Structure formats: C-alpha cells, structure tokens
Amino acid sequence: MKRSLTALLALGAIAAVALVVAPLSATPLPARSTAPTVDVSLDDDEDAPACHRTEFDTEMVKKACAEGGQFAAKRAMKHFVRAAKKTLSVGNVDCKTCHTGLAPEYALKDDGLTRFNDWKKQLEAAEK
Numbered sequence: 001m002k003r004s005l006t007a008l009l010a011l012g013a014i015a016a017v018a019l020v021v022a023p024l025s026a027t028p029l030p031a032r033s034t035a036p037t038v039d040v041s042l043d044d045d046e047d048a049p050a051c052h053r054t055e056f057d058t059e060m061v062k063k064a065c066a067e068g069g070q071f072a073a074k075r076a077m078k079h080f081v082r083a084a085k086k087t088l089s090v091g092n093v094d095c096k097t098c099h100t101g102l103a104p105e106y107a108l109k110d111d112g113l114t115r116f117n118d119w120k121k122q123l124e125a126a127e128k
C-alpha cells in the first residue's frame with residue numbers, strides 16, 4: 001500500500017513537471033525568433049560611446065551627446081564645419097582648426113571654443 005502510494009506520488013510529480021515544462025519549452029521558439037532584433041539594438045548601444053565631456057559649453061554638442069553620444073556629436077560637428085566652410089569665409093578649415101586631437105578626447109585648442117562661438121554667431125546671422 002505504502003509503495004503504491006509512493007508510485008502514485010512519483011507519477012503525480014512527473015505529470016506536474018511535464019505540465020510546467022511543456023509551456024516553458026513552447027515559449028523559446030517565438031523568443032528566439034525575436035532575439036536577433038534585440039541583439040542588434042544592443043550592438044548599436046555599444047557602438048555609440050558616451051561623449052568624453054560631461055560638461056558642455058555649447059548647446060549643439062550638449063544636445064547631440066545627450067541624444068546619440070559621441071557619434072552624434074561628431075555628426076553635428078561635421079555638419080557645422082561643412083556649413084561654416086560653405087557659408088563663411090573661414091578658408092580651408094578642418095577638425096584640427098579647433099581640436100588638438102580627435103577621438104576619444106577631442107581636446108580643444110585654447111581658442112577652440114571662441115572660434116566655435118564666432119562661427120556659430122556668423123552662421124546664425126547668415127541664416128536670417
């Protein structure tokens with residue numbers, strides 16, 4: 001009697017495990033099919049390092065860094081320099097006109113910020 005009760009309990013346990021495992025083993029399929037998309041977005045995050053600066057003197061870079069890290073800041077800067085070259089008579093300038101070095105620190109020359117503000121003001125005036 002005692003033995004058959006044990007057997008029954010064991011059967012019950014197996015049944016319970018099967019009930020729990022069945023729905024669990026059914027879920028990985030849809031989960032797996034969505035996994036690549038999740039991975040891709042995680043990769044993007046890894047590829048977009050935060051800006052080196054944590055304090056900003058310009059709204060442009062501050063905003064770009066907040067929205068898309070250093071990649072966005074670089075994009076904004078390139079756009080800014082292109083606009084300056086096209087619109088202002090600044091000559092053949094490039095990143096090193098204001099930066100002593102580029103990634104990852106983008107350290108500025110002494111007059112880097114002054115120059116930036118100057119170009120920015122001129123560009124805004126030209127847009128009007």
Ligand code: HEC
Nearest residue numbers: 051052053056057058061073074077078095098106113116
């Ligand atoms: C007219 C001067 C000037 C030029 C030219 C310039 N920059 Fe900058 N850049 C600045 C200033 C000023 C800052 C700091 C902005 C702030 O503190 O808000 C800065 C900041 C940056 C940052 C943020 C870095 C960080 O992680 O903190 C990046 C990236 C950057 N510049 C890239 C470039 C690239 C790429 C070029 C060339 C296409 C370039 N800059 C040309 C003035 C300039």
